Amino acid sequence: xxxxxxxxxxxxxxxxxxxxxxxxxxxxxxxxxxxxxxxxxxxxxxxxxxxxxxxxxxxxxxxxxxxxxxxxxxxxxxxxxxxxxxxxxxxxxxxxxxxxxxxxxxxxxxxxxxxxxxxxxxxxxxxxxxxxxxxxxxxxxxxxxxxxxxxxxxxxxxxxxxxxxxxxxxxxxxxxxxxxxxxxxxxxxxxxxxxxxxxxxxxxxxxxxxxxxxxxxxxxxxxxxxxxxxxxxxxxxxxxxxxxxxxxxxxxxxxxxxxxxxxxxxxxxxx
Numbered sequence: 001x002x003x004x005x006x007x008x009x010x011x012x013x014x015x016x017x018x019x020x021x022x023x024x025x026x027x028x029x030x031x032x033x034x035x036x037x038x039x040x041x042x043x044x045x046x047x048x049x050x051x052x053x054x055x056x057x058x059x060x061x062x063x064x065x066x067x068x069x070x071x072x073x074x075x076x077x078x079x080x081x082x083x084x085x086x087x088x089x090x091x092x093x094x095x096x097x098x099x100x101x102x103x104x105x106x107x108x109x110x111x112x113x114x115x116x117x118x119x120x121x122x123x124x125x126x127x128x129x130x131x132x133x134x135x136x137x138x139x140x141x142x143x144x145x146x147x148x149x150x151x152x153x154x155x156x157x158x159x160x161x162x163x164x165x166x167x168x169x170x171x172x173x174x175x176x177x178x179x180x181x182x183x184x185x186x187x188x189x190x191x192x193x194x195x196x197x198x199x200x201x202x203x204x205x206x207x208x209x210x211x212x213x214x215x216x217x218x219x220x221x222x223x224x225x226x227x228x229x230x231x232x233x234x235x236x237x238x239x240x241x242x243x244x245x246x247x248x249x250x251x252x253x254x255x256x257x258x259x260x261x262x263x264x265x266x267x268x269x270x271x
Contacts, residue, residue, distance in 0.1 A: 009077060009081060010077070012081075028046075028050075029047070029050075029052060029096070030098065031043075032046045032047050032050075032052075033047070033096050033097070033098045033105075033107070034098055036107075036137070036138075036140050036141065037061075037098060037105060037140060037141055037144045038141065039141040041138040044136070044137040044138035044140070045138075047096065047137065048137060052094065052096060053094050053096060053107075053109060053137050054094055054109055055137075057094075057109040057110050058109070058110065058133045058134060058135050058136070059107055059108070059109060059133065059134050059136070059137045059139070059140045059143065060107070060108055060111075060112040060113075060130065060131060060132070060133045060134070060143055061105055061106070061107050061130075061131045061140055061143040061144040061146075061147045062105070062106045062108070062112075062113070062115065062118060062128055062129065062130050062131070062147055063103050063104070063105050063106075063128065063129045063130075063131075063144070063147040063148050063150070063151040064079060064082075064083075064103065064104045064106070064118050064122065064126040064127070064128050064151070065102060065103035065104070065126060065127060065129075065151045065152075065155060066102075066124065066125065066126060066127075066155075067125055067126070067127050067154075067155045067162075068155065071101050071102040075124060076099055076101065078122065078123050078124040079099050079103075079104040079122070079124070079126075080097075080099045080104070081123065082104075082118075082121040082122040082123060082124075083095075083097040083099065083104055083106055083121070084097075085121050086106065086117065086118065086121040089117075089121075090108060090113065090117070092110075093108040093109050093110055093113065094108070094109040095107065095108050095109075103148065103151065105144055105147070106118065107137075107140055107144075111133075112130060112133060115128040115130060115162070115163035116163075118163075119162060119163075126162075127151055127154035127155045127162050127163065127164070128151060128154070128162065128163040128164075129146075129147040129148060129149065129150030129151030129152070129153070129154060129163070129164050129165075129166070130147055130150060130163065130164070130165045130166060131143030131144060131145070131146035131147035131150065131166050132146055132166055132167055146166035147166065149166065149169075149173075150164040150165060150166045150169060151164065152260070153169055153172045153260065156259055156260050156262065157172065157259055157260075171253070171256055172256060172260065175253065175256055175257050175260055178257055182254075182257065183254040183257060183258060183263075184238070184240070184247075184250045184251050184254040186237070186238030186239045186240050186251075187200075187238055187251065187254050187255070187258070189237060189238075190234070190237055190238060191258060191263050191264055196237070197266070197267070198230070199230055199233055199234050199237070200255065200264060200266070201220075201266050201267070202216070202220060202222070202227065202230040202231065202234070203230075203231070203234050203251065203255065204252075204255045204266070205219055205220055206227075206231065206242075207248060207251065207252040207255070208252075211242070211248065213227055213228070238251070
């Protein structure tokens with residue numbers, strides 16, 4: 001009984017792959033969707049001709065990935081099971097999906113679905129990124145790239161919540177394309193020493209709040225005198241001047257970029 005129960009999930013996937021409602025064989029669908037997300041426009045024609053996706057509707061891609069940790073076979077199986085259940089519920093959206101080693105992609109026709117629907121279908125915690133809709137299936141690779149970036153940002157910036165929409169990422173939309181070697185040079189000694197984490201958290205909050213000492217003190221529950229002390233220490237260690245607008249901008253962008261690269265990890269409840 002135990003062996004049968006353990007084999008049941010894999011068997012369910014195998015049976016589903018043999019009888020896709022679209023009539024397209026499982027391996028052919030997976031190959032076509034994989035090619036489509038790599039930018040192979042002819043794969044779109046293959047899917048449309050097979051009846052797997054309507055020709056005249058826009059496409060939106062959502063990406064689900066674990067918020068942290070190394071992917072494994074159990075995670076991949078859970079992602080696929082969740083997306084298969086979601087496909088049955090969303091048949092009117094003509095969904096397609098692809099599971100890769102560390103994330104899963106869901107393609108839907110018509111208006112984008114809510115990220116909450118993806119969360120509800122998953123048996124494991126995930127963050128969800130949503131790309132912009134594209135007018136035709138052949139352009140799905142662009143939405144997919146945006147959805148992947150959005151999911152990565154959601155995983156690395158907890159303050160955004162469990163999902164992120166590409167169009168609402170603000171500064172993070174631009175920073176995903178920059179190498180983390182472009183950081184303000186004065187931040188290097190602070191990022192390399194965990195004892196300076198409170199200074200970085202204070203600096204980021206101060207810059208997020210447009211340099212308002214009153215708002216920063218309130219947000220961090222920090223006495224104004226302590227706030228000014230920390231900011232002076234930042235200026236000394238980073239060899240910068242927070243009264244210089246260009247320096248503030250460079251520091252602010254560098255902190256956000258360091259978040260994305262994992263070099264700066266604020267404590268829970270900060271930022």
